[in-house]
Amino acid sequence: MIPNRYTIDVIAGDGIGQEVMPAAIRCVDAVAAQHGFTITWRERPWGSDYYREHNRMMPVDGIERLSSGDGIFLGAVGAPDIADEVTLWGLLIPIRREFFQYINLRPIRILPGVTSPLRDLNELDLVVVRENIEGEYSEAGGRLYRGRAEEMAVQESVFTRTGVTRVAHYAANLAQQRTGALVSATKSNGIIHTMPFWDEIVETTAAEYPGVKVEKVLIDALAARMVLKPQSVDVVVASNLFGDILSDLAAGAAGSIGIAPSANLNPEKIHPSMFEPVHGSAPDIAGKGIANPVGQMWAAVMMLDHLGQPAAARHLEKAFETTLAAGIRTGDLGGTATTEEFTQAVLDRCNAPLNARSLEPNNA
Numbered sequence: 001m002i003p004n005r006y007t008i009d010v011i012a013g014d015g016i017g018q019e020v021m022p023a024a025i026r027c028v029d030a031v032a033a034q035h036g037f038t039i040t041w042r043e044r045p046w047g048s049d050y051y052r053e054h055n056r057m058m059p060v061d062g063i064e065r066l067s068s069g070d071g072i073f074l075g076a077v078g079a080p081d082i083a084d085e086v087t088l089w090g091l092l093i094p095i096r097r098e099f100f101q102y103i104n105l106r107p108i109r110i111l112p113g114v115t116s117p118l119r120d121l122n123e124l125d126l127v128v129v130r131e132n133i134e135g136e137y138s139e140a141g142g143r144l145y146r147g148r149a150e151e152m153a154v155q156e157s158v159f160t161r162t163g164v165t166r167v168a169h170y171a172a173n174l175a176q177q178r179t180g181a182l183v184s185a186t187k188s189n190g191i192i193h194t195m196p197f198w199d200e201i202v203e204t205t206a207a208e209y210p211g212v213k214v215e216k217v218l219i220d221a222l223a224a225r226m227v228l229k230p231q232s233v234d235v236v237v238a239s240n241l242f243g244d245i246l247s248d249l250a251a252g253a254a255g256s257i258g259i260a261p262s263a264n265l266n267p268e269k270i271h272p273s274m275f276e277p278v279h280g281s282a283p284d285i286a287g288k289g290i291a292n293p294v295g296q297m298w299a300a301v302m303m304l305d306h307l308g309q310p311a312a313a314r315h316l317e318k319a320f321e322t323t324l325a326a327g328i329r330t331g332d333l334g335g336t337a338t339t340e341e342f343t344q345a346v347l348d349r350c351n352a353p354l355n356a357r358s359l360e361p362n363n364a
């Protein structure tokens, strides 16, 4: 039986997180009502303001409090006056690791009515599957002789057979459901221990999936290919660092970093998963009411799919796609709509039944 009630923890966080989060929540509530379920939102006022008061990003028992929910909906964290490693390692990374959210799924598409900054690129539809809890983002290492001429820093990457195998399985399975083409981002010519290990495991794991063909591509060449011929890429599997960079690159090619979503998944659903836009707190535009809420809304679509509410997910997705197709766009996409104007237009479509004429692009 599909549940009709969910509890979601909300961490709106900093900067434009405070603006795009309420926009997305209103739309989710509207589609939930249309599709017969309700969401209880548990607001968690954690982030940089919390840090200024308590000297930590979230309470000591923050992880424990989140563990009883069905998912975590995150805006963005980061403030100009606090070191980025404090905000990242104090909130996001502990959540990803404690809840074993080892897959970071980042779909990218050119949405209707959006123009790519790349000349002649009209279509783009790919997914980056990023390893999310090990790899280059590790605590192994240290600094010696601080402040002296001899100062040095060492940071070790950590690649485990378990970690690489599970991300390879996830990506190969996804590739099998799409075109069968799986690109593995590597750098085994320069990084001679971890990357050949990555290559071997990805290759043997993907071989278990009939119809899936792995192409290993060096990360530098892949970056160029994502600009020159991104249509030639469908599913990419990448380590934590490579996946982070490639997904921002792909989001840029699709028109704006403001539209791209990201799901931090615990695929076994033993722990809650976390859904967030790819973008950060954007201090340069925070407080102006002009942020694009599509990244947050698309993250909500991924959350609804994960909760087992695909009809509501498609409804919300269609609602922002038809809004964009109707020419209603925020400034980052070359439009003039404010966050509120754009959100209201999406909300109107969320409040209409899914197949209503108001959802058709031509009648929008």
Ligand code: NAI
Binding pocket: 016, 020, 075, 076, 077, 078, 079, 080, 084, 092, 257, 258, 259, 276, 277, 278, 279, 280, 281, 282, 283, 284, 285, 290, 291, 292, 293, 295, 332
């Ligand atoms: P950013 O993504 O916040 O902003 C980059 C550029 O894109 C800015 O010019 C911004 O105005 C624009 N932009 C981003 N989202 C937009 C939206 N929804 N609508 C319109 N324009 C948008 O990245 P930046 O500037 O490197 O980082 C700012 C802060 O955010 C830092 O403290 C950083 O650590 C943090 N950050 C947090 C992330 C998270 O919470 N997951 C992810 C990335 C950065």
Ligand code: MG
Binding pocket: 244, 245, 248, 278
């Ligand atoms: Mg990033």
